[in-house]
Amino acid sequence: MRFLHFVSIALIPAGLLFAADGGSKAGKAVLKSAGPLAFGPNGVLFIGDSAAASILAVETGDTTAHAASPVEVKGVNEKIAAMLGTTPDQIMIQDVAVNPVSKNVYLSVARGKGPDAAAMILRTDAAGKITEFPLDNVKHSMVVMPSAPDAEAKDRRGQSLRQEAITDLAFVDGRVFVAGLSNEEFSSSLRAIPYPFTAASKPAGIEIYHGAHGRFETNAPVRTFVPYTIGSESNILAAYTCTPLVRIPVSELKAGNKVKGTTIAELGNRNRPLDMIVYNKGGKDFILMANSSRGVMKLPAANLDKYEAITAPTEKQGVPYETIESLKGVQQLDKLDDTHALLLSDNSGSLDLRSIPLP
Amino acid sequence: MPCCYRTTADRWICAPFRCRSLRAAACLISILALGASAASIVRDGDGFRVNGWTPAIQPADWSAILTIHVGSLEAPPLLGSYAVTGDGLTFHPRFAITPGVRVFAKFAPPSGSPMVEEFANLRETHAPSTSVARVLPSADLLPSNQLKLYLEFSAPMSRGEASKRVHLYGEGGEEVDLPFVEIEQELWDPEQKRLTMLFDPGRIKRGVLPLAELGGALVEGELYELRIDRGWPDAEGRPLVEEHRKRFQAGPADRTAVDPASWKITAPTPGTREPVLVAFGEPLDAAVLVRCLEIRGDGQPLAGSGSAQDAETQWRFEPEEPWAAGSYQLAVCGTLEDLAGNKIGKLFDVDTFQPVTVSIATGSVSIPFRIGGQ
Numbered sequence: 001m002r003f004l005h006f007v008s009i010a011l012i013p014a015g016l017l018f019a020a021d022g023g024s025k026a027g028k029a030v031l032k033s034a035g036p037l038a039f040g041p042n043g044v045l046f047i048g049d050s051a052a053a054s055i056l057a058v059e060t061g062d063t064t065a066h067a068a069s070p071v072e073v074k075g076v077n078e079k080i081a082a083m084l085g086t087t088p089d090q091i092m093i094q095d096v097a098v099n100p101v102s103k104n105v106y107l108s109v110a111r112g113k114g115p116d117a118a119a120m121i122l123r124t125d126a127a128g129k130i131t132e133f134p135l136d137n138v139k140h141s142m143v144v145m146p147s148a149p150d151a152e153a154k155d156r157r158g159q160s161l162r163q164e165a166i167t168d169l170a171f172v173d174g175r176v177f178v179a180g181l182s183n184e185e186f187s188s189s190l191r192a193i194p195y196p197f198t199a200a201s202k203p204a205g206i207e208i209y210h211g212a213h214g215r216f217e218t219n220a221p222v223r224t225f226v227p228y229t230i231g232s233e234s235n236i237l238a239a240y241t242c243t244p245l246v247r248i249p250v251s252e253l254k255a256g257n258k259v260k261g262t263t264i265a266e267l268g269n270r271n272r273p274l275d276m277i278v279y280n281k282g283g284k285d286f287i288l289m290a291n292s293s294r295g296v297m298k299l300p301a302a303n304l305d306k307y308e309a310i311t312a313p314t315e316k317q318g319v320p321y322e323t324i325e326s327l328k329g330v331q332q333l334d335k336l337d338d339t340h341a342l343l344l345s346d347n348s349g350s351l352d353l354r355s356i357p358l359p
Numbered sequence: 360m361p362c363c364y365r366t367t368a369d370r371w372i373c374a375p376f377r378c379r380s381l382r383a384a385a386c387l388i389s390i391l392a393l394g395a396s397a398a399s400i401v402r403d404g405d406g407f408r409v410n411g412w413t414p415a416i417q418p419a420d421w422s423a424i425l426t427i428h429v430g431s432l433e434a435p436p437l438l439g440s441y442a443v444t445g446d447g448l449t450f451h452p453r454f455a456i457t458p459g460v461r462v463f464a465k466f467a468p469p470s471g472s473p474m475v476e477e478f479a480n481l482r483e484t485h486a487p488s489t490s491v492a493r494v495l496p497s498a499d500l501l502p503s504n505q506l507k508l509y510l511e512f513s514a515p516m517s518r519g520e521a522s523k524r525v526h527l528y529g530e531g532g533e534e535v536d537l538p539f540v541e542i543e544q545e546l547w548d549p550e551q552k553r554l555t556m557l558f559d560p561g562r563i564k565r566g567v568l569p570l571a572e573l574g575g576a577l578v579e580g581e582l583y584e585l586r587i588d589r590g591w592p593d594a595e596g597r598p599l600v601e602e603h604r605k606r607f608q609a610g611p612a613d614r615t616a617v618d619p620a621s622w623k624i625t626a627p628t629p630g631t632r633e634p635v636l637v638a639f640g641e642p643l644d645a646a647v648l649v650r651c652l653e654i655r656g657d658g659q660p661l662a663g664s665g666s667a668q669d670a671e672t673q674w675r676f677e678p679e680e681p682w683a684a685g686s687y688q689l690a691v692c693g694t695l696e697d698l699a700g701n702k703i704g705k706l707f708d709v710d711t712f713q714p715v716t717v718s719i720a721t722g723s724v725s726i727p728f729r730i731g732g733q
Binding site: 034035050051055079081082083084085086087090092094110111112113114115117118130132160161162163165166167181182183184185186187193223241272292331 | 428429430434435436437440452453454455456457459460506507515516517518519520540541542543544545546547548549550551553554555557562592593594595618644646647650694696700707
């Protein structure tokens with residue numbers, strides 16, 4: 001029996017769920033919080049803002065191609081804390097993303113840990129110098145994420161405590177995919193937003209189910225995911241909150257469709273996937289996954305479309321993986337170039353930003 | 360020609376020699392040195408001001424002349440902006456400096472000796488005042504497949520602490536290993552006064568590896584104590600007033616869907632503002648419950664206030680206006696969950712192999728009831 005996951009897509013009227021400003025405009029871009037980052041075409045940086053329930057698309061203008069240089073910024077949290085006039089324990093680096101063209105590294109940062117924490121985007125250049133990427137006057141556009149209909153009703157009574165944490169985002173084939181997790185109901189909320197953002201965008205909320213061994217089916221939230229092309233087909237490799245790693249074809253994520261995804265790895269206990277990248281080495285594709293307790297895991301990505309799915313509850317089948325023992329405490333990953341990865345790793349409270357050859 | 364630069368409309372600084380073109384650079388250096396001779400650095404509100412020095416010309420990079428450093432002099436300079444006013448240069452930090460860190464100002468005029476000042480920046484100490492207001496569910500018997508806990512605080516809290524501040528212990532005092540899923544973004548409400556902790560869904564959902572390897576976080580019949588560390592800083596950086604503990608027992612797993620048809624509605628007396636009482640027969644999720652129910656008359660929501668009570672096994676609705684006799688509906692949204700994440704007509708983990716013996720409508724439902732006689 002195949003191990004199936006069902007993905008049904010609801011097409012939601014644009015005006016009901018998303019407020020779009022009709023395209024980029026120059027001016028001050030306001031961030032209430034700065035979370036997951038992803039680059040799109042032409043230096044556009046997408047920033048997930050959970051506090052504002054929105055996705056901000058900023059035209060960085062950082063479009064001059066450069067070759068990647070080695071990155072090593074030790075104690076990047078300490079340096080940022082000093083720049084922002086506080087202590088390292090009051091700095092949260094939420095995500096790092098490499099501009100695939102300029103190779104500059106962008107960081108989403110919170111100064112402070114309370115509800116009034118300041119959100120900002122910082123950037124490091126090839127020399128490791130950290131500067132603020134100012135949002136005072138940039139071309140940008142924004143979409144507001146939909147509220148749950150019930151939460152909207154409650155907002156009218158001024159009592160809403162519901163908030164959705166944006167856990168990951170990526171730009172794939174003209175759409176921004178956004179994964180989120182509600183602080184109330186347990187459900188999936190992967191959303192697809194066509195970019196450029198316009199009022200005419202037709203956003204789709206995608207309800208994802210996870211069917212363990214074809215039997216126990218849950219409405220399973222996605223924590224982190226990465227786009228991956230198999231042949232000419234775009235896919236999303238997604239890690240669920242309940243740990244399995246699955247493949248979902250992007251081409252089938254259409255309104256009204258029911259998609260069968262496939263589990264490609266059961267990573268098991270103590271596995272908390274934090275971030276993933278896909279790369280090619282020696283003519284073969286691999287997935288590199290930062291993991292809460294297993295360090296960094298490397299999985300072969302070849303023939304994922306042909307891989308036998310897991311069919312029994314306790315077997316560790318599916319795609320085999322190896323643990324890169326030398327990499328510990330990795331919190332964030334991104335591809336620096338075709339041969340190097342960028343890591344943000346925790347070294348006893350001191351966060352280091354560094355590049356490594358892809359394993 | 361005299362070696363002078365005009366600094367303001369009516370102020371010039373002149374070097375004590377005549378300037379030839381080849382000596383232009385030396386001329387400028389001399390002037391800047393003159394300007395720096397009586398400089399001092401003082402605090403100016405949140406900013407820092409160099410008094411007694413006026414730049415003769417606008418430098419390309421102010422940060423080569425005046426920088427503020429926190430922690431140590433070797434730390435990268437503080438972000439901020441510069442302004443020249445009167446006879447002084449002022450630096451305004453982008454953010455107010457956190458009390459308690461060491462603060463240094465480094466002034467390095469183009470000519471002359473650099474100057475470094477350290478400024479007092481004492482930490483203000485305040486007594487702790489934030490506490491855990493309550494932990495939901497409020498029941499002390501939870502299903503062994505309990506999905507969520509809500510921790511409510513009396514004031515906003517700090518993010519990034521939950522995984523090391525919330526612990527679950529068994530009856531023998533041993534700590535339960537990884538009962539909650541760690542979510543780096545953390546599931547707070549907008550005010551950061553309520554945190555949602557998710558029991559690891561991989562240890563609840565049947566058919567996935569963590570449950571097979573480790574078993575459930577809660578074992579039926581066992582006693583547990585949830586402890587919330589006193590050291591958890593609130594949004595102001597102060598610890599909690601005291602550690603918070605909640606004891607509970609794990610009961611049988613709840614693998615039944617929410618069934619509104621089984622609820623008992625107690626209708627009030629017409630002409631009064633008595634509450635409508637809805638008894639569920641089981642505790643429901645406290646957060647979803649309060650936004651998920653409403654009373655409708657003629658299809659429109661009635662104004663009033665609803666609240667959960669009796670350990671979230673009952674909902675109480677008090678109208679703003681006295682009840683009129685007639686037909687009403689209890690509207691229930693489809694996201695309503697019980698303590699184990701089961702929804703209306705749908706289990707948290709649906710066993711697709713199990714034959715359907717009882718069919719319950721899924722999604723939103725509306726339950727009619729009457730107030731007063733027929």
